[in-house]
Amino acid sequence: MIFELDLVLLFLVVIIAIVAITTRDLLSAIMLLCAYSFLMAVVWVEMHSVDVAFTEAAVGAGATTAFLIAALSRTKRWEKK
Amino acid sequence: MPSKDTDTGTGKGGSIIVETVTRLMVPFIQLFALYVIIHGAGGPGGGFQGGVIFASSFVLYVIAFGIVKAGNRFSERANIVLFSTGVYIYAGVGLLCILFSYGAAQFLNYGYIPLTHHFEENRALGMDLVEIGIGITVMAVITSIFFNLVWKREEVGEREGED
Numbered sequence: 001m002i003f004e005l006d007l008v009l010l011f012l013v014v015i016i017a018i019v020a021i022t023t024r025d026l027l028s029a030i031m032l033l034c035a036y037s038f039l040m041a042v043v044w045v046e047m048h049s050v051d052v053a054f055t056e057a058a059v060g061a062g063a064t065t066a067f068l069i070a071a072l073s074r075t076k077r078w079e080k081k
Numbered sequence: 082m083p084s085k086d087t088d089t090g091t092g093k094g095g096s097i098i099v100e101t102v103t104r105l106m107v108p109f110i111q112l113f114a115l116y117v118i119i120h121g122a123g124g125p126g127g128g129f130q131g132g133v134i135f136a137s138s139f140v141l142y143v144i145a146f147g148i149v150k151a152g153n154r155f156s157e158r159a160n161i162v163l164f165s166t167g168v169y170i171y172a173g174v175g176l177l178c179i180l181f182s183y184g185a186a187q188f189l190n191y192g193y194i195p196l197t198h199h200f201e202e203n204r205a206l207g208m209d210l211v212e213i214g215i216g217i218t219v220m221a222v223i224t225s226i227f228f229n230l231v232w233k234r235e236e237v238g239e240r241e242g243e244d
Binding site for chain 2: 050051053054055058059062063066067070071073074
């Protein structure tokens with residue numbers, strides 16, 4: 001494990017999570033969740049847990065993003081105030 | 082009012098670059114998924130991850146060509162047959178283990194299946210069979226969820242068109 005890389009990755013994960021729950025644009029929230037999942041996969045690889053990282057990258061960054069976009073296409077893009 | 086093409090998702094708005102790249106990428110994604118399923122016993126990966134990757138190739142196909150063309154090629158009935166086949170493979174291997182272990186009743190103890198003469202090789206082969214079953218089920222279920230999420234739009238559009 002590289003301490004500096006871990007620090008940067010976890011900092012980015014926290015920033016992305018906060019932005020994803022505060023933004024009003026739901027499409028960008030979905031894209032930020034995709035980036036969050038991908039960074040979490042990198043964090044899992046950092047922790048030498050390749051199997052969990054594989055699942056996170058395939059399900060979190062791949063399938064869930066497609067599902068959320070397909071669900072969003074049936075509603076409005078902007079959250080109400 | 083949106084045009085009918087965007088409602089039914091026939092993919093008329095797709096560009097030729099996206100379609101060509103998709104046509105090139107889909108077989109390689111599926112090959113990688115099969116690699117992940119087969120090598121799941123000895124390394125990272127497995128039936129679940131391989132099935133998700135296989136399903137994401139169909140998701141890519143739907144994104145590039147539209148749900149109508151993809152739905153004609155991969156029907157709901159084939160989906161149902163596939164995901165029950167996966168469950169039957171999983172449960173069937175487990176029941177075969179019970180049968181061949183002669184009353185010890187060890188569900189999914191792969192070593193007892195007499196595929197080869199060695200206990201360890203039987204175990205590896207049985208593990209691969211179970212992973213294939215899991216992969217088929219996960220692939221069909223995730224494809225089915227995505228297709229259902231996208232098909233709904235078309236039904237709503239048709240209903241509005243009739244009214």
